Amino acid sequence: MRLSEMREGETAKIVGIGGEPRLRRRLLEMGLTKGSDVYIEKYAPLKDPIELIVKDFHVSLRVKEAAEIQVVRESREGPYAEKTA
Numbered sequence: 569m570r571l572s573e574m575r576e577g578e579t580a581k582i583v584g585i586g587g588e589p590r591l592r593r594r595l596l597e598m599g600l601t602k603g604s605d606v607y608i609e610k611y612a613p614l615k616d617p618i619e620l621i622v623k624d625f626h627v628s629l630r631v632k633e634a635a636e637i638q639v640v641r642e643s644r645e646g647p648y649a650e651k652t653a
Contacts, residue, residue: 569641572618572634574608580639581605587636599623600637
């Protein structure tokens with residue numbers, strides 16, 4: 569599934585990053601690498617951008633950018649759930 573399809577409070581593992589080379593490189597530099605856990609902290613009021621926690625860093629992405637990231641849903645109570653409660 570795509571990262572942009574996840575809901576607030578869910579955790580996923582990144583399994584692939586697509587998109588054009590420039591976007592892909594930017595995402596990798598932000599720590600969005602294959603095998604990383606991602607916690608969906610919240611969506612902005614108009615559902616764009618998305619705020620994520622990756623490797624203990626807060627990252628904001630446009631929904632269009634998040635749609636290029638392939639993930640596998642892990643749970644609604646991920647490793648970052650306690651930190652944001």
